[in-house]
Amino acid sequence: xxxxxxxxxxxxxxxxxxxxxxxxxxxxxxxxxxxxxxxxxxxxxxxxxxxxxxxxxxxxxxxxxxxxxxxxxxxxxxxxxxxxxxxxxxxxxxxxxxxxxxxxxxxxxxxxxxxxxxxxxxxxxxxxxxxxxxxxxxxxxxxxxxxxxxxxxxxxxxxxxxxxxxxxxxxxxxxxxxxxxxxxxxxxxxxxxxxxxxxxxxxxxxxxxxxxxxxxxxxxxxxxxxxxxxxxxxxxxxxxxxxxxxxxxxxxxxxxxxxxxxxxxxxxxxxxxxxxxxxxxxxxxxxxxxxxxxxxxxx
Amino acid sequence: xxxxxxxxxxxxxxxxxxxxxxxxxxxxxxxxxxxxxxxxxxxxxxxxxxxxxxxxxxxxxxxxxxxxxxxxxxxxxxxxxxxxxxxxxxxxxxxxxxxxxxxxxxxxxxxxxxxxxxxxxxxxxxxxxxxxxxxxxxxxxxxxxxxxxxxxxxxxxxxxxxxxxxxxxxxxxxxxxxxxxxxxxxxxxxxxxxxxxxxxxxxxxxxxxxxxxxxxxxxxxxxxxxxxxxxxxxxxxxxxxxxxx
Amino acid sequence: xxxxxxxxxxxxxxxxxxxxxxxxxxxxxxxxxxxxxxxxxxxxxxxxxxxxxxxxxxxxxxxxxxxxxxxxxxxxxxxxxxxxxxxxxxxxxxxxxxxxxxxxxxxxxxxxxxxxxxxxxxxxxx
Numbered sequence: 052x053x054x055x056x057x058x059x060x061x062x063x064x065x066x067x068x069x070x071x072x073x074x075x076x077x078x079x080x081x082x083x084x085x086x087x088x089x090x091x092x093x094x095x096x097x098x099x100x101x102x103x104x105x106x107x108x109x110x111x112x113x114x115x116x117x118x119x120x121x122x123x124x125x126x127x128x129x130x131x132x133x134x135x136x137x138x139x140x141x142x143x144x145x146x147x148x149x150x151x152x153x154x155x156x157x158x159x160x161x162x163x164x165x166x167x168x169x170x171x172x173x174x175x176x177x178x179x180x181x182x183x184x185x186x187x188x189x190x191x192x193x194x195x196x197x198x199x200x201x202x203x204x205x206x207x208x209x210x211x212x213x214x215x216x217x218x219x220x221x222x223x224x225x226x227x228x229x230x231x232x233x234x235x236x237x238x239x240x241x242x243x244x245x246x247x248x249x250x251x252x253x254x255x256x257x258x259x260x261x262x263x264x265x266x267x268x269x270x271x272x273x274x275x276x277x278x279x280x281x282x283x284x285x286x287x288x289x290x291x292x293x294x295x296x297x298x299x300x301x302x303x304x305x306x307x308x309x310x311x312x313x314x315x316x317x318x319x320x321x322x323x324x325x326x327x328x329x330x331x332x333x334x335x336x337x338x339x340x341x342x343x344x345x346x347x348x349x350x
Numbered sequence: 351x352x353x354x355x356x357x358x359x360x361x362x363x364x365x366x367x368x369x370x371x372x373x374x375x376x377x378x379x380x381x382x383x384x385x386x387x388x389x390x391x392x393x394x395x396x397x398x399x400x401x402x403x404x405x406x407x408x409x410x411x412x413x414x415x416x417x418x419x420x421x422x423x424x425x426x427x428x429x430x431x432x433x434x435x436x437x438x439x440x441x442x443x444x445x446x447x448x449x450x451x452x453x454x455x456x457x458x459x460x461x462x463x464x465x466x467x468x469x470x471x472x473x474x475x476x477x478x479x480x481x482x483x484x485x486x487x488x489x490x491x492x493x494x495x496x497x498x499x500x501x502x503x504x505x506x507x508x509x510x511x512x513x514x515x516x517x518x519x520x521x522x523x524x525x526x527x528x529x530x531x532x533x534x535x536x537x538x539x540x541x542x543x544x545x546x547x548x549x550x551x552x553x554x555x556x557x558x559x560x561x562x563x564x565x566x567x568x569x570x571x572x573x574x575x576x577x578x579x580x581x582x583x584x585x586x587x588x589x590x591x592x593x594x595x
Numbered sequence: 596x597x598x599x600x601x602x603x604x605x606x607x608x609x610x611x612x613x614x615x616x617x618x619x620x621x622x623x624x625x626x627x628x629x630x631x632x633x634x635x636x637x638x639x640x641x642x643x644x645x646x647x648x649x650x651x652x653x654x655x656x657x658x659x660x661x662x663x664x665x666x667x668x669x670x671x672x673x674x675x676x677x678x679x680x681x682x683x684x685x686x687x688x689x690x691x692x693x694x695x696x697x698x699x700x701x702x703x704x705x706x707x708x709x710x711x712x713x714x715x716x717x718x719x720x721x
């Protein structure tokens with residue numbers, strides 16, 4: 052079953068398109084990473100999915116229903132981000148009780164154990180928490196609510212390294228025990244890639260790539276060698292990224308569509324094949340220019 | 351496993367949540383009524399005179415001021431709960447716009463009931479204090495329980511009616527911040543304009559439509575219909591609002 | 596073992612290699628059940644689909660076999676298959692790189708062999 056279906060989804064603010072014909076589907080119980088540069092519309096997308104804002108045009112379905120202003124979507128979806136707003140009059144333990152009253156799958160024991168593990172004082176107030184602590188508390192709400200669709204928008208903002216590790220481990224353990232559809236948005240893939248099944252890469256409000264994480268690691272390959280030789284192999288290939296290294300060495304990233312014979316021939320010609328890390332590939336793909344920052348300094 | 355939810359259930363949960371989360375509204379009611387109570391002890395309108403060599407001073411101890419302060423309180427409270435932080439905290443948990451509005455209205459009804467009840471009863475407190483602490487000779491108009499009930503009902507109708515005005519004004523401001531300026535300008539402007547034209551103020555005529563109604567039943571119908579219309583309009587407007595968070 | 600996220604090898608390949616090493620070290624005998632995808636996911640904090648891909652890789656190479664509904668088991672001659680594979684694959688590649696590097700440094704063949712012998716001696720004395 053598809054939990055999320057988007058077809059030509061567009062959202063415009065003041066006539067400027069933030070989402071620009073986004074099309075993708077996400078199957079049930081998959082963990083998908085929503086990756087893209089800051090400001091490409093990740094947050095806009097998740098707010099549409101959570102039913103907070105309305106699309107300008109195109110089609111969007113969450114649990115086969117239109118999410119905007121939909122009670123069913125709201126009850127089965129939780130959006131965790133650093134802008135979750137809690138009433139200032141309630142203490143942390145009271146907030147857990149409120150969440151319990153709203154979410155049918157809520158696990159109070161888990162919530163309280165996490166609260167204790169991360170040494171929160173249950174009688175404190177949400178407004179007095181620091182940025183990292185706020186993220187941690189919001190994550191506890193997000194995990195314990197066990198919503199069929201759990202959306203985490205930059206969930207680790209402000210968390211220190213140890214808490215991040217704990218957080219991803221807690222997420223994976225709870226996911227294994229209670230599988231659900233999880234969408235994690237982040238601008239750095241390497242932090243989350245281990246726990247992902249799929250990656251959805253967004254650029255300029257459009258789907259750039261939607262692949263399984265293992266395929267993404269083999270999706271592209273880097274060629275390194277003497278410029279003239281490498282250039283020969285780049286003919287009729289779409290170069291994703293290239294950089295001059297040293298005197299006459301070229302490092303170029305292309306889609307990996309080389310046959311075994313191709314590779315052997317290239318190797319004999321002195322070309323080295325280097326795998327490209329998924330996170331690096333995403334950075335290259337989302338760059339607007341082939342050379343990245345170096346292009347700015349080219350004259 | 352996805353779960354189905356009903357609107358009624360969600361409204362109930364949101365209402366229970368708001369009665370806890372909006373506790374500050376109730377504490378401000380206590381504060382405001384206490385201030386009004388202190389003012390009331392000074393005595394309302396008073397008249398003095400000399401008759402047959404006796405000098406007399408007549409003071410009226412009533413709860414009028416407490417009721418007026420309660421009106422202001424519910425108006426401000428109703429506007430407050432339409433603002434962004436309050437709407438955002440609804441949407442942190444399960445809701446849609448309809449359940450958010452309906453639970454707000456239920457909350458305002460509860461607040462109105464409490465406000466009206468305490469305001470009417472404060473009359474006895476004021477008179478008791480005036481008698482024992484201020485050593486005044488009191489002539490208390492005796493009240494029957496039925497009159498008390500009518501007093502509370504009328505106050506409730508007023509307070510709830512004012513809450514619907516506040517809620518509607520707050521909703522308009524949520525559509526466009528310009529209304530925050532426009533509404534006071536229209537209200538005060540119309541008073542000045544009518545004054546300038548040397549005619550009876552339109553706004554007063556509007557209010558007299560409610561205040562000068564002598565039939566209890568007609569009064570109830572007038573206020574309740576207005577209240578319902580304003581709440582419906584607010585729900586309809588808010589139902590299309592995006593939550594930016 | 597902790598997975599190396601900076602390794603350019605995909606995680607599922609790292610998982611497959613780790614299970615191979617476990618078999619080589621004798622932690623799993625023939626016809627013994629290996630970890631399930633969910634146990635692996637829990638152990639390494641990775642996605643169970645990735646873990647499954649690692650297991651399937653070994654099943655394709657007939658190092659593991661599937662019992663429907665029961666999980667993955669170590670094949671009878673898994674150890675030999677792994678040794679053979681590493682010899683022809685990993686080791687061969689390492690030697691190729693070694694030879695290439697030696698050529699760049701213009702080290703003679705006899706000299707290279709001496710270095711290998713010395714390294715083996717050192718390993719043996721430990």
